[in-house]
Structure formats: C-alpha cells, structure tokens
Amino acid sequence: MATIPHSRSPFLHGQWTAADAAALYGIPDWGKGYVGVNPLGNVTVMPTKDAAHQIDLAEVVGGLRERGIHTPVLLRFNDILVHRLREIRTAFDLAMSEHAYTGGYSCVYPIKVNQQRHVCEQVARLAVDLGFGLEAGSKPELLAVLGLSAMAGGPGVNGMPIICNGFKDDEFIETVTLATKLGRNIIPVVEKFSELELIVKHAKAYNVRPRIGIRAKLSSRGAGRWETSAGVRSKFGLFVSEVLQAVEYLRKHDMLDCLNLLHCHVGSQLYDIRVLKNAINELTHIYCELRKQGAGLSMLDIGGGMGVDYDGSQSAFPSSINYTVAEYASDVVYRIKSVCDSAGVPHPQILSESGRAMVAYSSVLVIDVLGTSRFDSTPDIAAIEAALKAEPEQPQPILDLLGAFSGMTDRNFAICHKVLERAARKGELPEELESLPELLSDIYFCNFSLFQSMPDSWAIDQLFPICPIHRLNERPTRVGILSDITCDSDGKIDHFVDKRIDKKTLELHEVRPAQGAEADGVVGVEPYYLGVFLLGAYQEILGDLHNLLGDTHAVHISLSPEGGWEIDEVIEGDTVEEVLSYVQYDVDDLKNAMRKDIEAACRQGRITFPEGKSLLKYYDDGLEGYTYLEG
Numbered sequence: 316m317a318t319i320p321h322s323r324s325p326f327l328h329g330q331w332t333a334a335d336a337a338a339l340y341g342i343p344d345w346g347k348g349y350v351g352v353n354p355l356g357n358v359t360v361m362p363t364k365d366a367a368h369q370i371d372l373a374e375v376v377g378g379l380r381e382r383g384i385h386t387p388v389l390l391r392f393n394d395i396l397v398h399r400l401r402e403i404r405t406a407f408d409l410a411m412s413e414h415a416y417t418g419g420y421s422c423v424y425p426i427k428v429n430q431q432r433h434v435c436e437q438v439a440r441l442a443v444d445l446g447f448g449l450e451a452g453s454k455p456e457l458l459a460v461l462g463l464s465a466m467a468g469g470p471g472v473n474g475m476p477i478i479c480n481g482f483k484d485d486e487f488i489e490t491v492t493l494a495t496k497l498g499r500n501i502i503p504v505v506e507k508f509s510e511l512e513l514i515v516k517h518a519k520a521y522n523v524r525p526r527i528g529i530r531a532k533l534s535s536r537g538a539g540r541w542e543t544s545a546g547v548r549s550k551f552g553l554f555v556s557e558v559l560q561a562v563e564y565l566r567k568h569d570m571l572d573c574l575n576l577l578h579c580h581v582g583s584q585l586y587d588i589r590v591l592k593n594a595i596n597e598l599t600h601i602y603c604e605l606r607k608q609g610a611g612l613s614m615l616d617i618g619g620g621m622g623v624d625y626d627g628s629q630s631a632f633p634s635s636i637n638y639t640v641a642e643y644a645s646d647v648v649y650r651i652k653s654v655c656d657s658a659g660v661p662h663p664q665i666l667s668e669s670g671r672a673m674v675a676y677s678s679v680l681v682i683d684v685l686g687t688s689r690f691d692s693t694p695d696i697a698a699i700e701a702a703l704k705a706e707p708e709q710p711q712p713i714l715d716l717l718g719a720f721s722g723m724t725d726r727n728f729a730i731c732h733k734v735l736e737r738a739a740r741k742g743e744l745p746e747e748l749e750s751l752p753e754l755l756s757d758i759y760f761c762n763f764s765l766f767q768s769m770p771d772s773w774a775i776d777q778l779f780p781i782c783p784i785h786r787l788n789e790r791p792t793r794v795g796i797l798s799d800i801t802c803d804s805d806g807k808i809d810h811f812v813d814k815r816i817d818k819k820t821l822e823l824h825e826v827r828p829a830q831g832a833e834a835d836g837v838v839g840v841e842p843y844y845l846g847v848f849l850l851g852a853y854q855e856i857l858g859d860l861h862n863l864l865g866d867t868h869a870v871h872i873s874l875s876p877e878g879g880w881e882i883d884e885v886i887e888g889d890t891v892e893e894v895l896s897y898v899q900y901d902v903d904d905l906k907n908a909m910r911k912d913i914e915a916a917c918r919q920g921r922i923t924f925p926e927g928k929s930l931l932k933y934y935d936d937g938l939e940g941y942t943y944l945e946g
C-alpha cells in the first residue's frame with residue numbers, strides 16, 4: 316500500500332514555511348549539510364557546511380541571467396570538492412588514531428569519474444597537501460594523469476601515488492617504466508599475467524626498479540549493480556593461484572621486493588558495508604600470506620565503491636548507503652588492522668580509489684520549466700452524450716461510466732484529486748488507487764536532456780535529488796513528473812528520492828504566466844527553476860548527444876573572501892555548430908545548401924525575399940547558438 320507521509324503532505328492546510336519545504340524534499344537528509352533553504356525560500360549551497368557561508372542558488376541563476384548565461388547550467392562548487400576531500404582525510408586520520416593504526420592512508424582519485432580539467436587540477440593540487448593520489452584506467456587517462464601531476468608541481472609530486480588500472484599494452488608499460496625513471500611514484504596494477512612479463516621486460520631494459528601492484532580476484536562477491544567487478548567471474552585480476560605464480564616469477568627475476576601493492580575493486584556505490592568488510596578481510600589475508608612469502612608489499616588498495624546517500628535514507632538500498640564516511644574509514648582500518656595484527660604483519664598503507672564519494676556533491680544542474688501539461692481540463696460531456704445517443708443500445712458499463720462522468724462538474728473537476736486529498740489526510744491509499752497520483756500528475760516540461768546531463772537516471776535508474784530552488788516558502792500545490800526536451804519518451808523523470816517510499820511524483824509549484832503579455836498576445840511562463848543535485852560523479856562524461864543536445868554551460872562558483880559568492884569561470888556549452896561537427900557535418904556546406912534552396916524559393920515566388928532573409932538569419936544564428944532553448 317502506497318503511503319503519503321502525513322506530516323509532509325502539501326495538501327494539508329495551515330502555515331507553510333521554508334522549513335516545511337526542506338522537510339518535504341528531504342533536503343537535510345541528502346544535502347548532508349551542503350544544501351539548505353534560506354528564509355527567502357531559496358535553496359542555498361553551503362560549500363563548507365557552515366551556515367555563515369551560504370550561496371543562494373536563485374541569486375546565482377539571476378546573476379548569470381543578467382550576464383546572458385541561461386539555464387540549463389551546471390554549477391560546480393570547488394569549495395565543496397575541497398571540503399569533501401578534507402572530510403575523507405579527517406575520517407581516516409581519526410580512524411587510524413582511534414585504532415592505533417600505523418600504516419597511513421591515501422585516497423587516489425580515479426579520473427574516469429569526472430575527467431574535467433578543472434576538477435582534476437583541483438584534486439591534483441590538493442593531493443599534494445593531503446597525501447592523496449590519482450588513478451588512470453586507460454592510455455588517455457594515463458597521459459592526462461602524468462601531465463596533471465607535472466602541473467601540480469612542487470616537491471610533493473613525486474610522492475603522490477599514481478595507480479594504473481585497466482588493460483595495458485607494451486607501450487603503456489614502457490611509458491610507466493620511463494615515468495618511474497622520471498621519479499614518479501607510479502604503480503601499474505597487474506590485471507593479467509602477461510602484463511607482469513611486460514613490466515619485468517621494460518624494467519630490465521631501462522634498468523629501473525618498478526613498483527608493482529597486483530589485482531586479486533576474490534572469492535567474496537561484490538553486490539548490487541556492479542557485483543561482477545569482484546568474484547571469480549570478474550573481468551580483471553589474478554586468481555589466487557596466479558598471484559602465487561606471479562610471486563614465483565618475480566622471485567626468479569629477483570624482483571620480489573618490487574611487488575609493493577595488492578589491489579581489489581568490489582564495485583561502485585557499495586550500499587551495504589558488509590560486502591566491503593568481507594572483501595577486505597579476504598584481501599588482507601592474502602596480503603599477509605604474500606608478505607610471509609617474501610613479497611615487498613607495503614600498500615593495500617581497496618579500490619573504489621565508497622557510496623553516496625543520494626536519497627538521504629541512510630539504508631542498504633541502491634540509491635543510498637548504510638554507513639557514513641567516518642564509519643567506512645573506521646571499518647576499513649579496523650578490519651585491516653585486526654587481520655595484520657593476528658598475522659604479525661606490519662600495517663600497510665591503505666589506499667582507496669573513492670571517486671564517486673570525492674566528487675558527487677560538487678555539481679548541481681539548474682533547469683527551467685518551459686510549461687506544463689495537466690490532466691484537469693473539463694471533459695466535453697455534451698459531445699460525448701450526443702455521440703452515445705446516436706447509438707441507442709449501450710452496454711450497462713458504458714452507461715454507468717457516463718453517469719459518473721456527467722456527475723462531474725466544473726466545481727468538483729477532479730473527484731480523484733479529492734480522493735487523493737482525503738487519502739493524504741488518512742496517510743495511505745487503498746491498493747486500487749495506488750497509481751492514481753501518477754495518473755493525475757502534471758507533466759512539467761524542462762529545458763534539459765536527461766541523456767546529456769543525468770545519463771544514469773536513464774541507464775540504471777539512478778535517483779538524484781531534485782527540488783525547486785526558489786518559492787519554497789510557498790506551498791507547492793501541484794504534483795508532477797518531469798519531461799526533458801528530447802523527443803525520446805524515455806526522456807522523463809518519474810522516480811524521486813524519498814526516505815520511505817518509492818516516490819513517483821514530485822510536489823511542485825503552479826507555473827505562473829509571465830508578467831505582461833507580449834505584443835502578439837502569447838504569454839510565456841514566469842521562470843521556475845529546479846535544481847538537480849549530486850551530479851558530480853560519472854554524469855558529465857557519460858552524457859551523450861541524443862537529439863544533438865550538447866554540453867550545458869558550466870559555471871564555477873566559489874565563496875568570495877569578501878563574503879558572498881563569485882564566478883570563477885564560465886565554460887560555455889556546445890553550440891549547434893559544434894555538435895554538428897562532432898557528427899562530421901560541414902557547417903559551411905549546410906549553410907550554402909540552405910542559401911541556394913532559399914534563393915530558388917524566392918525566385919519562384921514561394922517565399923518573399925524578406926522572408927528568405929529572415930529564414931537564413933535564423934539558420935545562421937541558430938548554428939552559432941546554444942543547443943538548448945534560450946529564454
């Protein structure tokens with residue numbers, strides 16, 4: 316039975332405050348102190364979780380509009396990124412001191428999670444201060460990471476761990492070997508045995524003592540969507556028997572001291588901490604065994620997977636996690652310590668590749684509502700009655716339906732809405748009415764592409780928190796689902812975060828007509844903005860060009876030293892010309908063809924010369940413009 320939480324129902328009457336809105340949308344639950352609501356009813360971002368430093372999102376969007384930057388726009392908060400990395404550092408530092416752990420900790424950022432230069436540069440700079448590192452999973456990523464570490468510069472750079480996962484060919488290994496010679500702390504992780512042979516070959520050729528990692532295939536399985544990342548059927552890693560062969564191979568080549576790191580990766584968004592604990596237990600046992608065999612191991616890399624509580628429920632569900640960063644750190648440190656202590660092996664340096672947990676919070680997409688479609692228009696009963704009268708013999712069910720139908724009047728336009736309201740008061744819906752809320756909900760058309768900006772919503776039903784960024788001290792009086800501007804019927808959002816229920820509609824405000832009709836009598840809508848939160852991990856790079864809707868504008872906002880906020884950087888989104896060139900169009904050819912066609916139409920009198928001129932102008936301007944609708 317679907318329940319409508321009593322205290323949260325917007326249908327209830329009485330005073331409505333911004334605090335009610337915060338509770339309704341669950342902002343404190345998923346916002347984790349980074350997101351709040353101010354007394355003006357606007358959503359604020361608190362990049363340092365300090366209420367004294369708030370950035371009003373509605374004010375930011377207004378400010379950008381004045382500068383000609385329209386929604387959809389992705390806002391990146393560098394201060395959140397910094398805060399988040401420090402939070403992970405602090406959590407592990409506390410856990411290590413609590414458990415008297417002596418091995419140390421480093422978080423390495425797998426750049427595949429968000430390769431945007433600005434994000435990576437910031438992480439690389441901080442990595443030097445925090446003792447963190449970078450991870451590359453492919454050849455292009457390796458080249459990016461080497462360059463990034465060079466740019467981060469400073470004396471700390473050569474200490475920064477650089478982990479190389481994924482398939483590696485001869486050239487890849489040769490590059491890594493030379494980077495070792497350059498002084499980098501670079502560790503190729505052997506995913507299959509042949510990579511080890513290449514490492515040994517190049518190490519000998521260049522006379523380098525490489526640092527080698529091995530990824531182990533564990534028998535404990537992963538969980539959830541990425542459960543095959545681990546376990547015996549995983550794509551990567553060596554079986555324990557192969558790990559032992561690797562040890563013998565390195566011993567034979569007098570390089571066993573080079574085997575420095577043991578690695579596993581159990582999966583992404585691990586929502587149940589028990590899965591990780593089991594894997595770490597097994598991995599640490601292998602670590603201790605290899606140490607006893609003489610391997611020069613000093614690092615234990617537990618891979619990625621630290622999750623993010625997208626729905627705010629703090630539970631073992633795919634959109635949530637049943638642990639905090641502090642609990643994650645404490646569990647990891649404690650497990651490794653107890654296994655090592657009982658084996659009499661020194662504590663290794665712990666590495667984690669927690670990409671999602673590092674960057675998810677730092678990006679917010681703001682989209683504008685273009686219009687709505689609603690289900691409460693009054694039916695034309697007279698016309699229906701006339702049609703039915705033309706056919707005198709009607710089956711009883713039809714007559715009953717007609718009776719119920721004509722019983723509806725303008726004033727009680729939606730009995731169903733009444734039923735919903737009643738049910739809301741009662742707190743639950745009878746089973747046969749469970750789908751009523753969705754059926755009766757409005758469709759809010761929003762200026763964005765799901766496929767470009769939140770691909771995981773489409774691909775794997777990932778939930779992201781969404782709420783209006785203003786008007787929150789006004790009671791939301793509508794419920795709706797969101798639809799994007801692609802022509803794809805999948806381009807919609809009809810699942811929303813909630814702590815308790817599978818929520819299929821979102822409470823929204825009535826979209827108001829714009830002030831003052833335009834000269835031609837067409838009335839637009841007053842701007843109504845929604846924020847989509849926690850988009851910093853994976854979404855930007857997985858986004859695609861469905862319907863040729865390109866990258867959105869991205870704006871970097873930071874806390875200003877003088878108080879308030881400032882714009883660090885504006886990265887304009889794709890123009891139509893750019894997305895067309897990605898799919899190999901020559902824009903000049905297109906323009907020429909259009910010009911010729913219009914010229915011919917003018918000569919033949921199908922359109923006038925001024926009309927032709929206007930069309931050509933729209934065509935040219937359109938090519939230079941944003942791929943989204945510009946209000």
Ligand SMILES: *Cc1c(COP(=O)(O)O)cnc(C)c1O
Pocket residue numbers: 425427428452480580582583584618619620621668669670671672
């Ligand atoms: C994808 C991946 C990661 C990052 O995982 P998160 O869930 O983002 O922490 C880390 N390590 C490896 C080997 C990966 O493939």
